[in-house]
Amino acid sequence: DQQVKQNSPSLSVQEGRISILNCDYTNSMFDYFLWYKKYPAEGPTFLISISSIKDKNEDGRFTVFLNKSAKHLSLHIVPSQPGDSAVYFCAALIGSSNTGKLIFGQGTTLQVKP
Amino acid sequence: DSGVTQTPKHLITATGQRVTLRCSPRSGDLSVYWYQQSLDQGLQFLIQYYNGEERAKGNILERFSAQQFPDLHSELNLSSLELGDSALYFCASSILSGGAYNEQFFGPGTRLTVL
Numbered sequence: 001d002q003q004v005k006q007n008s009p010s011l012s013v014q015e016g017r018i019s020i021l022n023c024d025y026t027n028s029m030f031d032y033f034l035w036y037k038k039y040p041a042e043g044p045t046f047l048i049s050i051s052s053i054k055d056k057n058e059d060g061r062f063t064v065f066l067n068k069s070a071k072h073l074s075l076h077i078v079p080s081q082p083g084d085s086a087v088y089f090c091a092a093l094i095g096s097s098n099t100g101k102l103i104f105g106q107g108t109t110l111q112v113k114p
Numbered sequence: 115d116s117g118v119t120q121t122p123k124h125l126i127t128a129t130g131q132r133v134t135l136r137c138s139p140r141s142g143d144l145s146v147y148w149y150q151q152s153l154d155q156g157l158q159f160l161i162q163y164y165n166g167e168e169r170a171k172g173n174i175l176e177r178f179s180a181q182q183f184p185d186l187h188s189e190l191n192l193s194s195l196e197l198g199d200s201a202l203y204f205c206a207s208s209i210l211s212g213g214a215y216n217e218q219f220f221g222p223g224t225r226l227t228v229l
Contacts, residue, residue, distance in 0.1 A: 004156075032214040043116060043204050043220030044157070051214055089156060095214040099170035100145055102218065104156040 003027045004092050006105035014113055019077040021108050023090030026071065030092035034102070035064060035075050038087045047088075048075070051095070080112045117141065118221035120205050126227045132193040135224045139186055139207030145169070146188040147218060148180055151202040163188055164211040195228045202226075 005024045013019045023033075031052040036044035050057040050064045050073065057064050063076045077084055090105040117140035127133055139146050144165045149157040159172035163182035174180075177195075182188045192199060202225050206218040 006156075036220075041222065043118070043206070043222050045116070045220065046217050049215070091157075093212075093214065097170075097212055099212040100147055100162055100208055100210075100216055100218060101159050101170045101172065101212070102147075102149075102157075103159065104149075106154070106156040 001026075002106075003030075004090055004103050004105040006088075006090055006108050008108050009106070010109040010111070012111045012113065013080050015082055016079045019075075019080045019084065019110055019112065021075040021077075021088050021090075021110065023073045023075075023105055024071060025073075025092050027092070027094075027103075028071070029094045030103070032093040032095045033064070033066060033073050034091045034093070035062075036089045036091060036104075038089060038107070044089060077110075080110075082112050082114050085110055085112050116219040116221060118205060118207050118219050120203075120221035120224050122224060123222070124225050124227075126229065127195060128229055129195055129197060131195050131228075132191065133195065133226065135190040135192070135203055135205075135226075137188045137190070137205030137207075137221060139188070139205075140219055143207035143209050143219070144186065145208045145211055145216075145218075146182055146186070147206040147208075148188070148190050149204045149206065149220075151204065151223075152198075153201075157204060160190070162212075169211055192226070197228050200226055200228045
């Protein structure tokens with residue numbers, strides 16, 4: 001049972017354009033969502049997060065949108081840069097659980113072409 | 115560099131064998147997490163320890179076990195290895211036991227290959 005899904009295994013965009021990565025979840029108990037970025041031969045690194053009390057969080061070129069009714073979130077990268085090429089994982093957490101159990105999606109490989 | 119170290123980087127072994135993966139958390143972090151990333155899969159949560167005690171468990175196989183020692187480093191023991199256990203195993207650490215805004219920092223992973 002995949003509680004967090006990233007249905008697009010890969011995405012290719014041109015440098016300078018917008019990258020939109022999508023994520024769906026099924027568990028309504030999730031109240032905190034994160035995006036991690038992973039380069040080859042490295043561990044994932046935290047990128048941006050959003051609490052379920054918000055519908056948008058912005059950090060520089062990265063913005064995460066949350067649509068609770070649709071159980072959907074998306075990560076926007078504007079403008080995209082070649083250095084953004086990596087695997088992006090969406091993750092979810094039950095904030096009140098007092099554990100750090102992150103449930104991850106399968107990941108989306110983003111390629112930004114110069 | 116996240117500050118989380120994992121050894122070894124690579125491990126090649128045979129079916130039926132037992133291996134131990136080691137993780138040293140960031141200085142000051144009390145929680146350690148283990149995740150498994152198989153081919154074409156996302157990261158699957160295995161287990162979490164907080165200050166030496168088990169805090170949360172995921173779909174960890176009975177053949178797998180972990181512990182966190184008084185110096186806060188952790189070991190993941192995998193026994194009776196099967197081909198399907200071949201994967202990247204990541205360790206992460208964080209300051210708190212859980213909740214939002216409790217950022218997890220990941221190590222570079224151990225790649226296990228079972229032949």
